[in-house]
Amino acid sequence: MLHLILFLVFGAFCVAGAVNLLVQSHPINSALSLIAVMVSLAVEYLLLGAEFVAAVQVIIYAGAIMVLFVFVIMLLNAGEEEKTRGSRVAIIFGVPSVLLGGALVAWVLLRRSGTAAVAVGALPGDPKSVSMLLFQNFLLPFEVTSVLVLIAIMGAVVLAARPEQAQPRKKA
Amino acid sequence: MFALISLIKIVIAVVVLLTAVAYTVWLERKVVGRMQNRWGPTRVGPFGLLQPMADGIKFLFKEDLTPPHVYKPLFIAAPMIAVIFALTSIAVIPIGNTVTVGGITTPLEITDVNIGLLIVLGITSIGVYGVALAGWSSNNKYSLLGGLRASAQMVSYEVSLGLSLIGVLIVCGTFSLRGIVEAQSGHFWGFLPKWNIFYGGQFIAFFIYLVSAYAETNRIPFDLPEAETELVAGYHTEYSAMKFAMFFMAEYANMITVACLASILFLGGWSGPLFGPAWLQMILPVFWFALRIFCFLFLYIWVRGTLPRFRYDQLMAFGWKFLLPLAIANLVVTGLVVALKG
Numbered sequence: 001m002l003h004l005i006l007f008l009v010f011g012a013f014c015v016a017g018a019v020n021l022l023v024q025s026h027p028i029n030s031a032l033s034l035i036a037v038m039v040s041l042a043v044e045y046l047l048l049g050a051e052f053v054a055a056v057q058v059i060i061y062a063g064a065i066m067v068l069f070v071f072v073i074m075l076l077n078a079g080e081e082e083k084t085r086g087s088r089v090a091i092i093f094g095v096p097s098v099l100l101g102g103a104l105v106a107w108v109l110l111r112r113s114g115t116a117a118v119a120v121g122a123l124p125g126d127p128k129s130v131s132m133l134l135f136q137n138f139l140l141p142f143e144v145t146s147v148l149v150l151i152a153i154m155g156a157v158v159l160a161a162r163p164e165q166a167q168p169r170k171k172a
Numbered sequence: 173m174f175a176l177i178s179l180i181k182i183v184i185a186v187v188v189l190l191t192a193v194a195y196t197v198w199l200e201r202k203v204v205g206r207m208q209n210r211w212g213p214t215r216v217g218p219f220g221l222l223q224p225m226a227d228g229i230k231f232l233f234k235e236d237l238t239p240p241h242v243y244k245p246l247f248i249a250a251p252m253i254a255v256i257f258a259l260t261s262i263a264v265i266p267i268g269n270t271v272t273v274g275g276i277t278t279p280l281e282i283t284d285v286n287i288g289l290l291i292v293l294g295i296t297s298i299g300v301y302g303v304a305l306a307g308w309s310s311n312n313k314y315s316l317l318g319g320l321r322a323s324a325q326m327v328s329y330e331v332s333l334g335l336s337l338i339g340v341l342i343v344c345g346t347f348s349l350r351g352i353v354e355a356q357s358g359h360f361w362g363f364l365p366k367w368n369i370f371y372g373g374q375f376i377a378f379f380i381y382l383v384s385a386y387a388e389t390n391r392i393p394f395d396l397p398e399a400e401t402e403l404v405a406g407y408h409t410e411y412s413a414m415k416f417a418m419f420f421m422a423e424y425a426n427m428i429t430v431a432c433l434a435s436i437l438f439l440g441g442w443s444g445p446l447f448g449p450a451w452l453q454m455i456l457p458v459f460w461f462a463l464r465i466f467c468f469l470f471l472y473i474w475v476r477g478t479l480p481r482f483r484y485d486q487l488m489a490f491g492w493k494f495l496l497p498l499a500i501a502n503l504v505v506t507g508l509v510v511a512l513k514g
Binding site: 028032035039042051052055056058059062063064067068070073074075077126127 | 246285286287290291293294295297298300301304305307308316319320323324326327330334347
């Protein structure tokens with residue numbers, strides 16, 4: 001019972017954070033809302049019995065990626081964003097598509113997924129089973145993803161490097 | 173009953189931790205004083221022992237200034253974030269075996285989770301926001317530079333810190349802090365305690381952990397975020413009274429957490445000779461653990477009294493070009509050793 005209440009509370013937290021992320025006009029407030037979303041998601045994972053995934057979610061998303069987001073916002077000293085009324089295309093096509101997508105997801109979840117209840121912790125969530133899945137069953141996709149990430153990093157370096165400078169720059 | 177025991181343990185842990193924080197400050201002032209041929213605090217109580225109390229009262233009664241140009245919500249939230257996350261991580265750290273009081277046996281930690289180490293890492297990685305947001309919300313160039321330096325430094329050194337711990341995890345095969353301590357019981361060749369620091373290349377991992385942890389806690393020689401010769405006081409320039417004290421408490425609480433983790437991961441936790449009656453055997457592990465923590469804190473202060481500060485580019489080069497490759501190499505070697513041993 002407590003589990004269910006906590007799950008709903010943090011689910012509401014998560015949605016509220018996500019809405020707040022869009023509504024806020026200052027980038028740093030949006031970034032902080034995103035952190036709140038990440039942390040509430042981690043708590044949801046924890047409540048579902050996936051402790052390892054929850055911890056990794058906090059360490060990687062809230063602790064590393066979002067720190068870099070905040071870092072960049074601080075570095076650029078980004079000010080308030082201007083509020084616009086949004087594009088007409090987004091309203092005409094976007095809102096119905098969101099409703100349609102949401103309805104589709106809800107339908108699939110209600111109709112197509114198994115109806116039998118699963119106990120908390122019954123699905124693989126501990127470090128051992130996660131790594132078994134990752135490094136045995138899904139080894140090839142995992143390795144392909146790592147190559148993809150490497151290519152992305154190289155692309156970022158190429159795009160960010162200044163062509164006229166031959167010797168490496170001093171770090172600030 | 174379970175809730176009551178947990179509540180009692182939480183209260184005890186917080187009180188002990190805050191007292192330890194206060195007396196670490198006293199110890200630092202005393203030891204650094206002696207290293208610089210001064211006395212340190214002597215006026216309040218014998219050996220200045222009541223100085224932390226006097227400091228606390230002073231912090232409480234000082235005027236709490238909020239400069240007009242700050243971004244108020246985050247300016248107020250930042251010290252809270254720093255201190256809350258610094259104190260929370262103690263929840264999963266075991267400080268000894270079980271104790272039995274009045275027929276109730278309970279382990280000496282608030283909660284034993286099987287991913288304890290990851291929880292500590294996660295909580296400390298969120299603690300960065302306290303410093304970063306303090307720097308940003310102060311709306312002051314020195315604070316901003318301090319906050320930027322802190323977040324860049326913490327993200328950089330977190331990588332080598334995490335990698336240095338993986339060697340220990342490979343050797344022990346568990347994320348549970350209690351499990352890691354239990355995996356280190358026994359001896360090599362009958363006399364050398366089976367601590368992780370003596371296992372394979374873990375001495376290097378210990379070195380990497382210690383250096384990265386000093387950088388993570390913003391201590392000398394890595395205290396660039398608050399380098400007073402260039403940044404006034406860095407991220408906490410605009411803070412006064414209790415808000416400043418919160419950053420101070422967070423820093424020292426983080427030092428204690430680092431010391432706890434170092435003892436648990438590399439030095440066998442609370443292992444040590446046990447003797448005497450049953451009640452003494454219950455207390456002794458806590459004593460051995462506290463002794464290790466004291467040594468680490470003393471080392472912190474010793475380093476502070478000895479080493480000069482890095483330059484910022486040296487700090488980054490050291491982290492990325494020396495510590496990180498070393499940590500990866502250590503990881504590969506440890507993996508090979510464990511795999512070959514079967």
